Amino acid sequence: MYATTYHRPGSVAEAATLIGANPEAKVLAGGQTLLPTMKQHLAAPSDLVDIRRIPGMAGVSAAGGVLTIGAATAHADVARNADVLRHAPALACLAAGIGDPAVRHMGTIGGSVANNDPAADYPSAVLALNATVVTNRREIAADAYFKGMFTTALEEGEIITAIRVTPPKRAGYAKFANPASRYALVGVFVAETASGVRVAVTGAGANGVFRHKGLEAALAASFTPEAVDGVKISAEGLLSDIHAAADYRAHLIGVMARRAVAAA
């Protein structure tokens, strides 16, 4: 990889200062996407600011019945956390299916949400659960956060510190994995939340994670797998690649939505 300078700040403030001082710096959360990208010379940050071991950045609290998941919490820790399993088991299930065990030991929720890879799992959960992205500067509602493939509302120097989730009444996630990468070819997260039924789709959209209004309407009327059958899912705006054409992805959205509802 290209030369870079590694930093391990002791606080979020220190991390923010480092990021602010170096316009080409990047936050290193778990590194499971960033480091391979750097190895392939597809990214060349001047500085890496490792936030993984900043005190308080990892761990889950359920204070006040709201889940607050530290940005540096590894996928494996979300997957096995008792509070997550109790309040949002679908989220635990999703976390347990990201990458592989070794990746889950390093990769973090904050890193995944900040990167907003169009095939990542977490963005679908954050969007469908109407979660709040907490940063060192503000709180961002999920609907305002995801701005398209690899693009978010995060500003320069802004660091995610936690993801806050109000437990849904019920939720489910179903993923159809790319046979090669095992990333989501299509992942559908369905949730019945205080603000209604929300359905978020990852892996399929040419602009990254998105909500599917047709599925939301149908499931709001009847939160059953059968309710999905009547929904027409358009291939417009979906990805086409060597693994799946848009029409197949559209079909899989329906299948995964049914399975996610059944799992909820």
Place this chain on the structure above:
Amino acid sequence: MAQVSMTVNGKAVKRSVPDTTLLSEFLREHLRLTGTHVGCDTSQCGACVVHVDGRAVKSCTMLAAGADGASVVTIEGLAKDGALHPMQTAFNDNHGLQCGFCTPGMIMSGVDMVARYKAEGRELTEAAIRHELEGNICRCTGYHNIVKSIQDAAARM
């Protein structure tokens, strides 16, 4: 340059290395522990799996500097006082390896999964083993005897 100190296979080590040094590179080139292998560049094959602070990680996808202060165990550190770890013995007993290149990663992942399932009181079924091996690719064995080896070791561990 990054000053890196860590415990590797029970021994304290300290090196000054470029910030870009991956943990796999640190182990192979700086400590000459060449049992940890690199079989891909996209963090998928798992030949490089080692334990960092008791957890299996892909050493090709972690900076050495990021492991500063950590305790690392590699395939070379698994046997204790000349006695093979049960997972190592099981791979020999069950013909769980052919060319041997993926084997260190398989064994390190195997040890990790058995330990986790035992700690959590979950049953490590055949299906669970196969799912847990998602991040370890073998081209020789067709996985049959790797799964058998891990089943066997789980019963011994």
Place this chain on the structure above:
Amino acid sequence: MSEGIGARVKRKEDKRFITGKGRYTDDIRMENQAYAAFVRSPHAHARVTGIDRAAAEAMEGVIAVLTGPELVADKIGNLICGWAITSKDGSGMKMGPWSALATDKVRYAGDAVAVVIAETPAAARLAAEAVAVDYAELPAVVFADRALDPGAPQVHDVAPGNLIYDWEIGDAGATDAAIAGAHHVTRMEITNNRLSPNPMEPRSAVATFDEAEDHYTLYTTSQNPHVARLVLSAFYNVAPEHKLRVIAPDVGGGFGSKIYIYPEEIVCLWASMKTKRSVKWTADRSEAFLTDAHGRDHVSTATMGFDKSGRITGFKVETIANLGAYMSLFSSCVPTYLYATLLSGQYDIANIHANVKAVYTNTVPVDAYRGAGRPEACYLIERMMETAAREMGMNPADLRRKNFITSFPHQTPVIMAYDAGDFDGNLDKALKAADVAGFPARKAEAARRGKLRGIGYSCYIEACGIAPSAAVGSLGAGVGLWESAEVRVNPVGTIEVLTGSHSHGQGHETTFAQVVADRFGLPIGNVQIVHGDTDKVQFGMGTYGSRSGAVGISAIVKALDKVEAKVRKIAAHVLEAAEADLVIEGGAVKVAGTDRQMAWHEVGLAAYTAHNLPAGMEPGLKEGAFYDPVNFTFPAGAYIAEVEVDPATGVTEVVRFTAADDFGTIINPMIVEGQVHGGVAQGIGQALLEEVVYADDGQLLTGSYMDYAMPRADDVPFYTIEHNTTVCPNNPLGLKGCGEAGAIGAPPAVINAITDAIGTNDLAMPATPQRVWRAIQAARPAIAAE
């Protein structure tokens, strides 16, 4: 004898691998070692109009930047293909020039243009990026079935129309007539998908030039170090043979891709001489995808005629084989003598004709990959048989039985003379082990879970034990395909066996030792197998084509015969007995019916002290042998796959896989089963997951494990393995070979099972979920009508 032939002995070589003490090429570090990084073409086809290396040369840590013209100036030769194929019009194959570093033109994305030698791998790579190459892009041709189109871009001037050869085998007229008069004709267009071998250890080389001795040493990931040395010296002119030592230490899998000598090894050797440094290069996986020889890539049309009773009357095949941008070392023989000669399968077919056109494209060279030609043949025949059975309303197992060859030897119309086999017996064992009788109940149960369950057969045969030298010589091979061995009994009675075979996962250190142990009644711990070093082993042809048992072990047996003859003479002399009265067992030479004996170490000591040897006998106990097989060997078997397809997604799960193989004598069943497991997994990989995909412009789209789907543990089931042994009559132990069977037999079994499940014959490999889902949609009206 618990460690002899037939014993399930645990592997001797495992200890170093399970403790992290294996020694692979990239683990080796020489004094004064520098690192190579290659500058590779981003274009599939272009003229190189200029190379500016000034910026790279000025970078920190850079020792040298070398290019093609300097390589040519140093008289380094072009890479060659070692098997001459003659077209049906009598003309020779058209071999285009392949320089290790391109001189004027690049012909595939990844073609090497220059090399940077630097103090660290990182410095080399950064400098390689700084070498500015000017390209004049040319249109590219990528696909086998487009290469012959009029007006297709020309890859090599010497091969007009991109045609390398237009070869045929069999009687065209008789075959056409047999098909014309057939009661039923089955016709299929079949593509054999292009694969990347993907041994887990990427290729690597470390070259050292010793200026004082004018001598080179090359550590490299090779399946055949002697062949590498021969080619590097005789053809590439890198160093004379006696001044070049090639060592293939522990090698992490090969599957064919490490047979060949690639540009990188040549360049490392040459660069070590130029820079007076040891030069190491290790591919990363991306580079492996870009440069390792690929496999398969056939497009075929097959026509098979049957009489009223279901007997095959004729089989006609037309194949276009994509050989990529250059002719790799053995590429030419794969779609000809390793493919079309097996088109008779296990069946008694009077009339066969095959026409094979090999073509250049702007893609990575294509050469042998596990099975090499035989999987392509098997896939064709076995999909035809299954489809024909369905079309004729016959049970697919019954149709096969009706056509099985049942008496041996059997001469096919396509060169091969099968020596032994029991095809009915193989199928019987497979049907029983797979519980085919219980399939309808399992299918019904799966249907209740919403799954489509299907069953598919494949009865494969292959030609292994490659190969009788005179025979392959007459067919154009540039080398003989014998094997050598040397058995050294030490004064203390321990034994070293030097073999020209090379183990890169096959377990030779154990099975070869078992053969020796079995012969003399010694523990395998007293036998050391030495291989992979041209300074230690005199010569060898290496390991590929499932030849290490049938050819490599046969050479060892021949050397053991000579050792035993001398041992008998020594013992008869010392024990004052007749040679005919001696028996060798339990590590001793005994006089039958008496208590007189010499322990094995006493024989060794007697040979080396030479105090009391028969008159005229030379001291010592060391014998060598070269073994040249008299025929190919013919492993065969019956495979049955059972799959469940999820109609909602098109996902296929292989739920049962049964293999009943006839490998001849089995030395170590544990290791043989391991070979089948691995081969079957690669076959399932080809059937369900793996495919090298190029874009129309020649860019490789499957350049990493993100896009090339490797079989993982949860893609495959536990396999059921059965053995049905008929002994090979043509080598001393009756061995046939087992390394490739799984990769040959599995793909058609899996595809036949899926097409059975979803009710169509029209399905291409790999049967990805998307492809299966589309096939289900296409077949829907038919399914609904049932």
